[in-house]
Amino acid sequence: MPSNQEIARVLQELVDLMTMAEGSKQAFRVRAYEKAVAAVQALPGAADEMTEAELVKVPGIGKSTAAKIREYVDTGEVARIVDLRKRFPAEMMEMTRVPGLGPKTVVMLRDQLGIESVDQLRQAIADDAVQGVPGFGRKSQEKIAAAIERLGLHGKDRRTPIAEALPIARDLVATLEAMPEVSRAQYCGSLRRFRDTIADIDIVAASTKPVDVMARFVALPVVAEVIGQGETKTSVLTAAGLQIDLRVVKPGQFGAATLYFTGSKQHNIELRQRSIDKELLLNEYGLEESDGGNVVAAKTEADIYEALDLPYVPPEMREGIGELSLESMPDLVAVEDIRGDLHVHSTWSGDGRSSLDDMVAAAAARGLEYIAMTEHGEDLRINGLSREQIAAEKLEIERLREQYPGLTILRGSELNIGPDGGVDYDPEFLAGFDWCVASVHTHFDLTEAEQTDRVIAAMHNPAVSAIGHLTGRRIGHRPGIALNVPAVFAAAAETGTALEINGHLHRLDVPAELLLQAREMDGLRFVISTDSHHTTEFENIRWGVANARRGWVRRRSVINTLPLGEFLAFVAAKREA
Numbered sequence: 021m022p023s024n025q026e027i028a029r030v031l032q033e034l035v036d037l038m039t040m041a042e043g044s045k046q047a048f049r050v051r052a053y054e055k056a057v058a059a060v061q062a063l064p065g066a067a068d069e070m071t072e073a074e075l076v077k078v079p080g081i082g083k084s085t086a087a088k089i090r091e092y093v094d095t096g097e098v099a100r101i102v103d104l105r106k107r108f109p110a111e112m113m114e115m116t117r118v119p120g121l122g123p124k125t126v127v128m129l130r131d132q133l134g135i136e137s138v139d140q141l142r143q144a145i146a147d148d149a150v151q152g153v154p155g156f157g158r159k160s161q162e163k164i165a166a167a168i169e170r171l172g173l174h175g176k177d178r179r180t181p182i183a184e185a186l187p188i189a190r191d192l193v194a195t196l197e198a199m200p201e202v203s204r205a206q207y208c209g210s211l212r213r214f215r216d217t218i219a220d221i222d223i224v225a226a227s228t229k230p231v232d233v234m235a236r237f238v239a240l241p242v243v244a245e246v247i248g249q250g251e252t253k254t255s256v257l258t259a260a261g262l263q264i265d266l267r268v269v270k271p272g273q274f275g276a277a278t279l280y281f282t283g284s285k286q287h288n289i290e291l292r293q294r295s296i297d298k299e300l301l302l303n304e305y306g307l308e309e310s311d312g313g314n315v316v317a318a319k320t321e322a323d324i325y326e327a328l329d330l331p332y333v334p335p336e337m338r339e340g341i342g343e344l345s346l347e348s349m350p351d352l353v354a355v356e357d358i359r360g361d362l363h364v365h366s367t368w369s370g371d372g373r374s375s376l377d378d379m380v381a382a383a384a385a386r387g388l389e390y391i392a393m394t395e396h397g398e399d400l401r402i403n404g405l406s407r408e409q410i411a412a413e414k415l416e417i418e419r420l421r422e423q424y425p426g427l428t429i430l431r432g433s434e435l436n437i438g439p440d441g442g443v444d445y446d447p448e449f450l451a452g453f454d455w456c457v458a459s460v461h462t463h464f465d466l467t468e469a470e471q472t473d474r475v476i477a478a479m480h481n482p483a484v485s486a487i488g489h490l491t492g493r494r495i496g497h498r499p500g501i502a503l504n505v506p507a508v509f510a511a512a513a514e515t516g517t518a519l520e521i522n523g524h525l526h527r528l529d530v531p532a533e534l535l536l537q538a539r540e541m542d543g544l545r546f547v548i549s550t551d552s553h554h555t556t557e558f559e560n561i562r563w564g565v566a567n568a569r570r571g572w573v574r575r576r577s578v579i580n581t582l583p584l585g586e587f588l589a590f591v592a593a594k595r596e597a
């Protein structure tokens with residue numbers, strides 16, 4: 021029953037726990053499990069239907085991993101993980117999210133000072149109790165304290181990155197919908213609005229048998245602890261301490277419930293006010309007449325908006341920031357509009373995990389009209405491509421172009437923006453590429469003025485058609501670089517440089533809050549890309565689009581919704597300017 025995604029997640033937990041146990045990401049067993057995660061994600065069939073012998077035959081899955089997969093499928097648990105969780109509790113694991121805290125340091129903090137959580141570390145730094153511990157000089161203490169604040173990793177305000185929560189919620193919805201008692205299920209709350217971090221997962225299910233549904237829910241392997249179990253609401257915790265609230269409602273009230281629990285609170289308040297003005301009453305059960313209680317709408321969200329004479333508001337826009345005052349909704353970009361993917365890596369890049377042939381085949385199978393292969397530029401150590409490698413890759417691309425006449429394969433590069441705004445190669449060599457995206461991969465600590473200058477300098481390079489993952493943030497792990505955002509947006513519009521909206525769930529970069537700042541700007545153009553390093557990651561286009569929608573990005577400002585000719589004209593316009 022567990023999906024490949026769920027199994028991959030279990031193995032990923034094993035990777036994280038083993039990293040702690042071995043003290044290094046490079047340890048042999050850590051690498052072995054890491055390979056297995058990728059192998060399971062890439063499996064064409066269902067892993068839970070494979071025998072141990074079949075699993076071992078899959079490249080990347082060893083004997084011990086195969087046994088653990090079967091153990092999980094058969095028992096809903098892996099004994100090794102249960103053991104390791106006792107040694108390294110979730111709160112301790114969370115400490116490794118703080119930049120600068122590797123597994124060895126975390127273990128040392130516990131062994132020497134008894135520090136077992138981010139909260140305790142924060143307190144210890146404040147009390148000046150970490151002096152003398154190697155790696156905790158005055159300067160690094162300040163850095164770590166600042167990172168803890170910025171990442172919101174402490175106290176009741178602790179938030180979980182979307183990359184962790186979304187797969188759990190999607191699996192849970194699929195599991196609930198597969199139950200015979202459940203007619204519909206939907207994750208709601210901040211996750212459905214596509215915030216990049218969430219406090220808890222809110223799920224609504226429609227059923228006439230709530231007691232049965234709750235009983236099945238608390239028995240699922242994802243549930244580590246039950247906080248409260250009732251007929252309409254049950255709250256549980258995952259092993260990582262993430263809270264999940266499940267509400268079961270009658271099928272006829274499903275729309276009213278998902279609307280209410282999707283929020284935001286501010287959006288709900290405004291909807292309720294609007295209802296009162298119409299002598300109606302809105303709550304999680306439905307929209308009814310204030311006198312008499314006749315139900316006007318409840319089954320679907322669309323029914324309720326319509327009854328309030330409002331256009332349907334997409335979940336990503338429900339923040340109470342003016343969306344209910346609009347005459348009509350903006351023509352937001354949608355997944356179906358996307359024709360090309362302009363940020364794609366293969367094993368030619370050191371960190372790519374699928375071959376060029378496989379990446380191109382996957383892009384063609386998805387029906388993409390054009391892609392750009394953007395391997396890392398030579399300045400990126402280990403992962404970058406020399407000019408000779410670029411020349412060799414060119415031959416491969418030419419062969420693939422003949423093999424896939426329906427797909428246009430652009431030859432590109434992901435260039436590295438140096439501290440002064442310079443990029444890889446030289447102008448003549450750069451002119452040979454069809455499309456280049458330039459990104460910040462180093463020097464994250466420069467001042468706002470320095471970062472702004474370097475990004476704008478890169479925009480003035482005619483070969484740079486787009487800026488990749490603008491802030492360089494890793495959600496929940498590394499904050500973005502300091503930037504003068506209005507100045508960067510103005511320069512992008514002026515130079516005809518597109519801003520990438522990176523769909524990787526760890527990045528979602530440009531962040532939606534920044535996109536919202538650009539919603540009145542007319543000249544700015546975006547490109548929504550997956551930054552795929554594996555064939556399965558083309559799927560991330562959904563998340564890039566969702567992030568764009570949360571930032572109110574319209575279809576017409578996204579250049580990879582354009583037919584190929586118009587898209588290439590955008591690239592040419594900057595080069596010829």
Ligand code: DGT
Nearest residue numbers: 209210218219220222280281282283284285288289
């Ligand atoms: P989170 O969990 O902090 O990431 O953000 P949300 O938006 O998921 O907030 P949460 O989980 O507290 O509540 C889920 C939704 O339920 C919220 O977006 C709107 C609705 N809701 C919760 N409390 C209230 C309330 O006091 N008034 C109204 N109108 N709606 C509420």
Ligand code: CA
Nearest residue numbers: 209210220222
């Ligand atoms: Ca929530």
Ligand code: ZN
Nearest residue numbers: 434459488489
């Ligand atoms: Zn990059």
